[in-house]
Amino acid sequence: MTALDKKIVAFIKKHHVLTLATSNNNNPYCANCFYSFLEEEKMLVFTSNTDTKHIKDILLQDNVAGSIVLETIVVGKIQGIQFAGKIFEPHDEILKKAKRSYLKRFPFAILMNTKLWVIKLSFVKLTDNRLGFGKKLIWEEND
Numbered sequence: 001m002t003a004l005d006k007k008i009v010a011f012i013k014k015h016h017v018l019t020l021a022t023s024n025n026n027n028p029y030c031a032n033c034f035y036s037f038l039e040e041e042k043m044l045v046f047t048s049n050t051d052t053k054h055i056k057d058i059l060l061q062d063n064v065a066g067s068i069v070l071e072t073i074v075v076g077k078i079q080g081i082q083f084a085g086k087i088f089e090p091h092d093e094i095l096k097k098a099k100r101s102y103l104k105r106f107p108f109a110i111l112m113n114t115k116l117w118v119i120k121l122s123f124v125k126l127t128d129n130r131l132g133f134g135k136k137l138i139w140e141e142n143d
Helices: 006-014 053-060 092-105 107-111
Strands: 017-024 027-034 036-038 043-048 063-069 079-088 115-128 136-140
Touching: 006 036, 006 079, 006 115, 006 136, 017 043, 017 053, 027 043, 027 053, 036 092, 043 092, 053 115, 092 107, 092 115
Parallel strands: none
Antiparallel strands: 017 027, 017 063, 036 043, 043 115, 063 079, 079 115, 115 136
8 A cells, every 4th residue: 555645645734624525416516524534544534414515425425535625726836635535434443533533633523423524635736936937746545
């Protein structure tokens, strides 16, 4: 299993909102979610209720895509990640790690009645114009 580039990891850790793209019956949908990151497992962790459209979608189709972006109008500062992976409800040891990670980052979530979900990353593309215009770093799982 290849490690994520340090620049990708730093970008993911620096931000806290992802856009999740799902699809059901060829109808795409997006949702924004607060997230934490399990670096070693290459997993994004977020919470959501089972009655939301995006969770209903993933229960039928677990392949997802998404993005994490820096909001800027300065072309030379554009940075963002596009990702793909499989989403699932964590159990056992992954659930413990996911819960610890999420609550450390968002302690207020302990009061929420919601479920944790995990996206196991299989593809990440970082665009970072600070490294040169249109510079992209790509990581793909090679298991």
